[in-house]
Amino acid sequence: MNILLATYWPIPHLGGVWPFMLQVKRRLEQLGHTVDLFGNGPDSPKYYIVNQERELSKEFILPMLQRKLNENANPLLNMDPWVRNVELDRYCLELSAAYFGLDHYDIIHAQDVISALAMSRVKSKHTALVANVHGSLASEVILLLQRNQDPGYRESPVWKYYWALEHYGSAAADVTITSTTWMKNILMQNFSVPEQQISTFPYGLDTDQFWSICAxxxxxxxxxxxxxxxxxxxxxxxxxxxxxxxxxxxxxxxxxxxxxxxxxxxxxxxxxxxxxxxxxxxxxxxxxxxxxxxxxxxxxxxxxxxxxxxxxxxxxxxxxxxxxxxxxxxxxxxxxxxxxxxxxxxxxxxxxxxxxxxxxxxxxxxxxxxxxxxxxxxxxxxxxWSMDLMIGNLLKVYQRALWPNKNSDYTHLN
Incomplete structure (x- = not known):
């Protein structure tokens, strides 16, 4: 299979998303699949595919977006500068992905709700979309608004925007993955994601790589x-x-x-x-x-x-x-x-x-x-924290996303 691991976040990144993407790429490539990594540039304003000469500068895209999404054309988008900046960046992600071309991928595996929503809008119909929700972005925004003692945060443009991102980003995929029951319950109870949409299994740890670094x-x-x-x-x-x-x-x-x-x-x-x-x-x-x-x-x-x-x-x-x-x-x-x-x-x-x-x-x-x-x-x-178990579960999810109405075994994906 040709697989794209995509994220809105900068890669490389100090959080857990980047090591997760790397270890999934290593293991899937060992099984014979082709895996690309797509994300925000860590040091310059761009979206790019890692280790390939494919990148698109945001400076090239933003002037066009800013003309299209001005206050007159889209007043809701411009009610809050935080919302505006994130939404402009999401559009940059969409346009970059469309520019690179997604037709040759069998699976797009998004690593956050923003990239999941963006990819759902520009991918081909034959390309399956899987979303890994590693954490609740909207819940973190709630904590920030509560910390700032904003009693009316549920009526704020920021909260409404992030609720929509969490809901539509999670629901945009053919299958949404969570690693904990806590995260599954958050999506179901707080963001109205249907239970049948969600597959829950824990991350694995690439212990070979871990002990190699340790040595x-x-x-x-x-x-x-x-x-x-x-x-x-x-x-x-x-x-x-x-x-x-x-x-x-x-x-x-x-x-x-x-x-x-x-x-x-x-x-x-x-x-x-x-x-x-x-x-x-x-x-x-x-x-x-x-x-x-x-x-x-x-x-x-x-x-x-x-x-x-x-x-x-x-x-x-x-x-x-x-x-x-x-x-x-x-x-x-x-x-x-x-x-x-x-x-x-x-x-x-x-x-x-x-x-x-x-x-x-x-x-x-x-x-x-x-x-x-x-x-x-x-x-x-x-x-x-078995890596083999996680990859086995991930391949089952890929099969479910590609052939949602078929119950054939997935051994040909190994």
């Missing part, structure tokens, strides 16, 4: 006499790192035999560093920035922590479990489906910094419990 090692080592708490995450509001800093402030009042490695970049980095200084934990909290050696860093760590406000099925938790670390997480989104409380890790309510601090303190103080939880996490994660 390359790292230049960092755990400091003497300190246990390492590690938190790989984008440094953005939704990941809840501000809760972690507050919890570490409480932990620091009780014991000092720890260091916390925060791995990642994001628009909250400066704020978090200032918070760490004000909390008196700057000496124990190390901001490592973007790293390509996270698998090796996990081998240096003792505890993994993920205090997210909203999340679906983060790759970082999967990697920590496969590495044999006990995971300390919030109960946000799909995280409780990944972690069995007091067996493979510890789960606390979102934003409960006292409980988060207590969980970290407990694992620091109890070496045997920490080791047992890590071993249980490794056994469970190694079995459950």
């Amino acid at each position: 390359q090692g790292t230049d960092l080592t755990a400091p003497d006499g300190k246990k390492v708490i590690i938190c790989p995450a984008r440094l953005v509001y939704i990941k809840g790192l501000h809760f972690l800093i507050s919890a570490l402030q409480l932990l620091n009042q009780r014991r000092s035999d720890w260091v916390c490695w925060i791995v990642g970049e994001g628009d909250k980095k400066e704020d978090l560093m200032k918070q760490a200084i004000q909390a008196g934990v700057a000496g124990n909290v190390v901001f490592l920035g973007h790293r390509s050696d996270i698998p090796a860093l996990l081998q240096q760590a003792d505890i993994f922590v993920h205090p997210s406000i909203q999340d679906n099925q983060p790759f970082s938790v999967m990697e920590a479990q496969v590495s044999g670390l006990p995971v300390v997480v919030s109960n946000a989104g799909g995280l409780p489906e990944m972690v069995q409380h007091e067996v493979t890790g510890l789960v606390s309510p979102v934003g409960d910094v006292n409980m988060l601090a207590s969980h970290l303190e407990f694992l620091l103080a109890h070496d045997e419990v920490r080791a047992n939880m890590g071993a249980a996490a490794k056994a469970w994660g190694t079995e459950y």
Whole structure:
């Protein structure tokens, strides 16, 4: 099959979408399929197909769109600058895809609701469309509007626009994939996506690639006499790192035999560093920035922590479990489906910094419990995050999208 993995987001990207696309591409190509990657340019305003000389500059497209979509022609679009910018970018995506040509693809596998909606409008009828909803974009917008104390957010153009994106983008595909029951329920209950539209199965982790990167090692080592708490995450509001800093402030009042490695970049980095200084934990909290050696860093760590406000099925938790670390997480989104409380890790309510601090303190103080939880996490994660199982499920979805009314087996797709 000829397959296009498409996304609205920049690629390469610091979030989980990019590694998901890469590992799906690798595995499908091993099975004999042809896979292209399409997305936003990471450093320049363009849409492009990775590793091919096919790109289209937004600077070429935008003047035409801005003339067509001015305030007189489309007043609703221009009611909010945020909505206008996203919608213009979606049109750029559509026009770029149409310019490159989609007729030769059997499957377009969109990685977000924006690209799913865009591709549905320009693809050929014979090309099947699958949408992977990795997280609820509209729900994140709700959190932002609530954070800004906007009581009438449900009447705002931003909320109405993102509700429509989530609904129509999810429903535009022949099949919509979610990796957690939480995400499935969000789509059904909040965005009116029919249950029969949705296929739910967990992500897999390419452990061969993971251990290959791990074998390359790292230049960092755990400091003497300190246990390492590690938190790989984008440094953005939704990941809840501000809760972690507050919890570490409480932990620091009780014991000092720890260091916390925060791995990642994001628009909250400066704020978090200032918070760490004000909390008196700057000496124990190390901001490592973007790293390509996270698998090796996990081998240096003792505890993994993920205090997210909203999340679906983060790759970082999967990697920590496969590495044999006990995971300390919030109960946000799909995280409780990944972690069995007091067996493979510890789960606390979102934003409960006292409980988060207590969980970290407990694992620091109890070496045997920490080791047992890590071993249980490794056994469970190694079995459950099977890449072969995920690809098998994905091929079944491709078959369902291509031949929705046929029940033939899919062995010819392997």
